[in-house]
Amino acid sequence: MIELEKNYLVKYLPPNLEKCESKEVIDIYLPKEAIHPTLRIRKNGNNYEITKKEPITEEDASSQTEQTIPLKESEFLALSRVDGNRLSKIRYFYPYNNRIGEIGIFQEALSGLVLVDFEFKTPEEKESFKMPEFCLADVTQEEFLAGGMLCGKSYQDIEERLKKLSYSPIVIS
Secondary structure (H helix, E strand, O other): OEEEEEEEEEOOOOOOHHHOOEEEEEEEEEOOOOOOOOEEEEEEOOEEEEEEEEEEEOOEEEEEEEEEEEEOHHHHHHHOOOOOEEEEEEEEEEEEOOEEEEEEEEOHHHOOOEEEEEEEOOHHHHHHOOOOOOEEEEOOOOHHHOHHHHOOOOHHHHHHHHHHOOOOOOOOO
C-alpha cells in the first residue's frame, strides 16, 4: 500500500478537540540501534499491528510504502518485550474540511509536542491541500519529527530544532 500524507506542527489545539474520538497509541520501533527504524509494533487503541513503513524516494517523505500485519493482543504483548525505542501519544480524530486530521498529543518524555497528519487518496489531493489555521508549519519533510526518529527521545532532545520552526510547547492541563 502507498500512503500519501502531510504532517504539521500544531500551533494551538483546535476548538472542541476534547469532543473528538481519541485513543492511546503506543509505538515500539525496531531495531533500537537504527538511526531511523522503519519497523514498528503498535498498540492503536484496542488494535495491535506490526508495520514496515519506508519512503518511496529519499526526496519525498510524503509518499511511503506501508505493509501492516494485524496482531492479537497476546502477540503484541509478547513482541513488546523486545528492546526497542518507545513513544506514546493520545491520538484525536479531528474533522477538518471533509477530512480527518489525526492530532497526536505526545506523552511522557515528548510531552509538549503536538503534530497532526492528514492522509490523501491521490497526489493531486495532497498537493492542493492547504495548511489549517491551527497549524504552524508543514513538517512532512522534517525527518527528525518522523515517528521512527522521535522514539526514544525527549522533548529536550528536539527542542532546539523545534525553536528554529518557531514552535512553542503546548501544555495540556
